[in-house]
Amino acid sequence: MALVLTDTLSRPLRTLRISVTDRCNFRCPYCMPREVFASDYPFLDRSEILRYEEIERLVAIFVAHGVRKVRLTGGEPLLRRGLPDLVRCLARIPGVEDLALTTNGALLADLAKPLKEAGLQRLTVSLDTLDAPKFKELSDSEVPLNRVLSGLEAARSEGFGPIKLNCVLQRGINDDEIVALAKFARQGGYILRFIEFMDVGTQNGWKLDAVVPADEVLAKVSEVWEIEPVQEPLAGRVADRWRYRDGSGEFGVIASVTKAFCGGCDRARLSAEGSVYSCLFAGSGVNLKTALRNGSSDSDIGAIIANTWKRRDDRYSELRGAETTPARKVEMFHIGG
Numbered sequence: 001m002a003l004v005l006t007d008t009l010s011r012p013l014r015t016l017r018i019s020v021t022d023r024c025n026f027r028c029p030y031c032m033p034r035e036v037f038a039s040d041y042p043f044l045d046r047s048e049i050l051r052y053e054e055i056e057r058l059v060a061i062f063v064a065h066g067v068r069k070v071r072l073t074g075g076e077p078l079l080r081r082g083l084p085d086l087v088r089c090l091a092r093i094p095g096v097e098d099l100a101l102t103t104n105g106a107l108l109a110d111l112a113k114p115l116k117e118a119g120l121q122r123l124t125v126s127l128d129t130l131d132a133p134k135f136k137e138l139s140d141s142e143v144p145l146n147r148v149l150s151g152l153e154a155a156r157s158e159g160f161g162p163i164k165l166n167c168v169l170q171r172g173i174n175d176d177e178i179v180a181l182a183k184f185a186r187q188g189g190y191i192l193r194f195i196e197f198m199d200v201g202t203q204n205g206w207k208l209d210a211v212v213p214a215d216e217v218l219a220k221v222s223e224v225w226e227i228e229p230v231q232e233p234l235a236g237r238v239a240d241r242w243r244y245r246d247g248s249g250e251f252g253v254i255a256s257v258t259k260a261f262c263g264g265c266d267r268a269r270l271s272a273e274g275s276v277y278s279c280l281f282a283g284s285g286v287n288l289k290t291a292l293r294n295g296s297s298d299s300d301i302g303a304i305i306a307n308t309w310k311r312r313d314d315r316y317s318e319l320r321g322a323e324t325t326p327a328r329k330v331e332m333f334h335i336g337g
């Protein structure tokens with residue numbers, strides 16, 4: 001029987017997001033702006049990032065402390081060599097009930113099949129625009145939009161449940177595509193999630209007036225289709241879910257700026273170099289790699305995890321703007337979204 005660990009706000013530890021690399025083949029300005037993350041940027045060395053067997057060991061320890069859902073992310077997780085091998089190992093850990101991955105989709109056409117065969121259950125693909133020139137600008141890469149769309153198609157034909165699409169909206173950049181993206185998702189059977197542009201990290205030049213509020217998204221979608229909310233328990237909830245009344249699926253809005261809600265946040269985040277963070281906006285993490293590499297036992301490492309969670313009082317999004325918010329925040333590509 002796994003422990004039920006709760007933090008100072010009675011939130012259980014249920015979800016672990018693992019960044020498997022800090023590198024990426026895109027340079028989305030809201031995450032890794034090229035001016036900062038140029039070719040001389042000191043990304044982590046191979047020896048600094050957790051090896052697959054270390055991740056596997058940590059996941060088993062996290063599961064013993066209540067984790068049931070695991071999501072692989074990054075950086076771009078598909079850049080990490082042999083990722084299906086890691087998926088295969090994690091899928092075999094008893095207690096991992098949900099194994100998912102978030103990707104920019106650039107390498108998905110080739111990897112959808114091996115990932116599915118390895119036991120990956122769910123996929124989220126980031127897609128901010130359906131316009132090819134705009135895609136080039138938003139991803140600041142040479143990868144054409146079509147490659148992501150073929151990756152999505154490949155994933156769909158592998159039979160990954162309903163695939164989610166993450167779309168970060170920015171004022172004046174892609175807020176004119178809300179209906180087009182919703183239509184694309186409805187037709188393809190994808191669950192689109194509109195995400196409010198967040199002030200993660202310190203490098204993305206975030207400004208409140210670039211945020212497209214969730215209410216505006218709902219108003220635009222409901223001008224075209226009749227929608228109704230999907231009721232669900234608060235625990236672990238991230239997105240507000242809405243369904244189309246004509247039965248053609250659902251979409252979500254992640255309103256972490258305008259309707260922040262930390263009350264159901266059950267997520268811990270493991271960085272590529274093996275530190276655990278209790279909040280997306282945390283200023284620092286707790287190092288687990290040293291313990292992994294100095295011969296500590298599983299119960300020693302479990303105690304570090306338990307202490308970190310028990311002390312947790314994060315609710316950054318709810319406090320955003322208050323004086324208590326940290327000045328130094330971890331970058332998103334370190335710990336994934």
Ligand code: SAM
Pocket residue numbers: 024030031073074075076077102103104105124125126166167168195196197198199200204332333336337
């Ligand atoms: N590279 C993968 C991808 O883009 O899907 C996985 C890592 S990425 C950090 C995870 C998610 O975070 C993506 O859907 C991305 O759009 C989102 N994201 C990154 N920066 C963001 C920001 N400033 N505000 C909101 N979402 C952001």
Ligand code: SF4
Pocket residue numbers: 024025026027028031032074075076104126333
């Ligand atoms: Fe890379 Fe994902 Fe960040 Fe874009 S959002 S730069 S794809 S890690």
Ligand code: SF4
Pocket residue numbers: 261262265278279280281314315316317318
């Ligand atoms: Fe969870 Fe921190 Fe986001 Fe609140 S701000 S939902 S505590 S990650």
